[in-house]
Amino acid sequence: KRKYNIQLKSNVTNGCLSQSDKDIIFDTTKPSNSRSKGLQLSPSNKFFSILLKCSVDNLGSGDSTMECVQKELAKDNKKMSNTCSQCFKDSVSCGKSNCWLPCLFGSPCSDRCYNCGVNYCNKELIRCTGLENLPSACS
Template identity: 30%
Template sequence: MNYLTPHLMVAMLCLSICASLQAGAQGNCTSFDLDYICQNTEYVQAVSLDCGLACLNDGEECLVACMTEQLALTNDCIGCFGEQVTCIVQSCFLACAFGSEEDCAACALSNCEAGFNECAGIVNADTDDWTNLCDCNDNNPNIYPGADGTNEGFDNNCNGIFSPTETTDCLADLNLDNTVGTADLLIFLGTFGCVSNCIGEADMNNDGVVGASDLLIFLSEFGLGCN
């Protein structure tokens, strides 16, 4: 009887997804890989566990091949899952074979979490309890899934929609579509360089000239959601 099997499932589950979600520097996993894992969490969990069990006696190469057939992840990223299994088997055999599931998971997190995150490029740069795996802006602690709006023009909760509690007053929303984007940039560039009697929204600092200072204002608001 393989006593390692059920506990390995728990350890892989925690390391692959749970620890990473609770913990966005790029490692072997691209931004596409991280987004794919975030958007398909349960499926990635299931595949990684199934392949881990199927390849328990055949090693890392078997697991990578198994996961490659089923997941839209790069080979380098999948390789991190293979290294993770190797780490668990080498570092936590006793805890997983003879201890409880909790003992196995704790050992895996203690010994293999840091290595997996480093390999995959999973970090928490803004220390908001969400890594770049699902945090759409890991440089701002006020932006993460489920965050409250701050009325600064950011998509605080990472749902791709600007809510009334997230939008702000914008000078650079030249086409009045409630976002500062490419269309506004084209309008701005059409008036950039005006040096006298410059009337219009592109003269954001109202100095009669559309120049570098207006460009800085525009760039500071680019991408914001506006009232």
């Protein structure tokens, strides 16, 4: 069995320390029924609802996913900083590179897909954001 461990090191550190970035990431608003491409998503909050939906809609492309996220945030007059957006873009790309197989036929919140993303990508995402922890993407 082949293991892919592609570490995508971001050149960003402390990328999400602005109050506006924290307000977006830690927003406690529960999302309404969240679906994408027929998949039931189980996001933990509004930001992760947007991130997961945009990621599925854009087949894990980091650039397209974050363009989608910024458009959705703009509907609420919010904007994630470029450095913070870069951290999440790199994390989405990491998930696509390392977890495409476990994530291919299910929700990003399925155990196999979610655990893969956590194992391969969370440590770098936390380092990049500069935050001590992040809310779980899935509820």
